[in-house]
Amino acid sequence: MWIARWPLVFAFAALASAAPVGKSHYGIVFDAGSSGTRIHVYTWRTGGGGPKDAFDLVSDELLKIKPGLSAYKDRPSEAGASLEPLLAFARSKIPAELIASTPMFLMATAGLRLVGEATKDAILASVCGYLGSTGFLFRCEWATLLDGRDEGLYGWVTVNYLLDALYPGGAQPAGTIDLGGGSVQIVFPTPAVAPSSAPAELSQRLDFGGRSHALHVTHKGSVVQGAGDYRRCKKLTKRLFGVEACSYGEGIPTPRPPGVYQPPLPKRFYGRLAHARPDRQVPTASLYTTELRTGFSYMFDRTAAIGLLDQKPVTFGAAEMSRDDIERAAKAVCSLDQAGAAARFAATNDAAKAANFCGDTVYIAALLDALGFDERSTMTMTNKIKDVELVWTLGAMLAQSSALASGASGSHFGALSWLALAATLAGLWYFCLGPGSRPSGPPRLYNRPPP
Structure with a gap:
């Protein structure tokens, strides 16, 4: 780490x-x-x-x-x-x-x-x-x-720019989760004042149009194998996240990613994986999941590939489902052996990836569970906001153009540090279960074919 x-x-x-x-x-x-x-x-x-x-x-x-x-x-x-x-x-x-x-x-x-x-x-x-x-x-x-980590931050900027959440008087900033082929990156707002026990080395300040934030970073790698038993597979997969009691003091919730202080999840999540509607009282009541064209979001791809999107009404290019829906679909897919999976998805565009579908969907369900999202959370699969693709490059363009206009010459976050604007203090926590957390997508967890 x-x-x-x-x-x-x-x-x-x-x-x-x-x-x-x-x-x-x-x-x-x-x-x-x-x-x-x-x-x-x-x-x-x-x-x-x-x-x-x-x-x-x-x-x-x-x-x-x-x-x-x-x-x-x-x-x-x-x-x-x-x-x-x-x-x-x-x-x-x-x-x-x-x-x-x-x-x-x-x-x-x-x-x-x-x-x-x-x-x-x-x-x-x-x-x-x-x-x-x-x-x-x-x-x-x-x-x-x-x-x-920078990619995750740029993705956060993209999402919140499209939500009009970067400026004073705008919408409440949303959190983002990017589930990728080798990492999980999570960025979300925290209360104005973090507990004194929160480790300072995990903080990242961000000033954007009059708002300041703090962010988390951590990486961990692991590999798991299984045999198609959904419950056992999910149990093994959850170990990747190291869910355990937090050691940073009272008032800090669990579960949490490995070795990372995690403030309470906010009501509003959007972007690379999830968004909770701000009008709900329960922080995890409503989530929106998205696919990015960076190739780093399994959430949209896999639920579409296993046919889960086809079973849901689609409105404005988005389909709603719950974490429970994903778990039930994962159980059905994992009940197939490799030959059965190949036959089930033979006519789809993703037939070549069918051997990964069980592991992918188990991983998604385990991740949401480990992060504390309720099984009744409603998720809406989409890949756009305001008809604009959700890509980290837009956030990068925003950052670099503003730096150039202000006289800065650097191309990364550190180069922009002197441009701070006076702003209302808020927080963003960013952490990444990074390269190696799974070798190339979630582990393959299918039943072995009969001899």
Whole structure:
């Protein structure tokens, strides 16, 4: 387990005052993943002069190419040039006279974490040299390896921006949960004053449009195997989360993730995995689950794959279900042996992944249980807010554009620390059960086929 802490600040007041009212702006974020690299070309307008008017999203144009940058580990000097098709796409979307003022950021995720330090540096050096010659606004420090924690924070910004929850007088900020192939990242607001027993090293301050927050980080890895018995599988899977009594003092609830102080869950959860409606008295009464196009959300994918979404009424692209629904579906899927699972899902687009469905759904149910969500919690599966895809790159674009407008040059959270705005104190706790918590998706827990 390891813990880290950074300041995280956004200065939208500066962004609003620095840009002409009504002017269109462009920015680029490369999401360099393990299987490919996706470019997001963002267009936004500035409005009136207040924080809420500083970033009015117009569009997100995207294109993905394969393979990912990590595929160039044996020939890293070629990595930069591999991005040319994406740059051609960007040039087709941005007026030629604005190319030189369009900032460009490349953030690499899982793939580059596995190639070794020297190879990673060589690949990023190639990217730096190539992108620096394109005519776009680019600095070498803007090509970085994105930590999973940062990805979770950017996702939180995306969700709360789309909920109009980042500014004074806006909606109450929501918490987010991102269930990924190798990690679980959770960010949620806490009371204005945390208990004195809460460990300071787990706190992360965030100032955004007049609000401040604190965040958690921790990583833990584990592997589990089973034999298709749902109850035993869930029991084993819950051990991954280390649910136990908390040692940080009175008034701190359980269950909690391993080694992590967890404040009470808020009433409002949204985003990568869950959202509780603020009008309910029970914190876990109503949850919304979402799938992100980063490829890191099993919640939406797996419930859709096993047919659970098909059994629920769909309204505005969203389907409601409870944690109990997920558990019953998991029991049904886990009762199949591998041959039965292959036959059951043979006609679906996810047939090749059928061997993972039992483990996936058990893992989801166990996670919600371990975090303290009630089995009657109502969840709504969706992948958009206001018809905008929920992707961490939007949060990254918001952060970087505000930093540039305010005179900062860094490309990560720490670089924005001096931009703090006076704000009402609140809190965000962020923790991540990180790379290795499961090798490539939840464990396979099917009955063995008969001899």
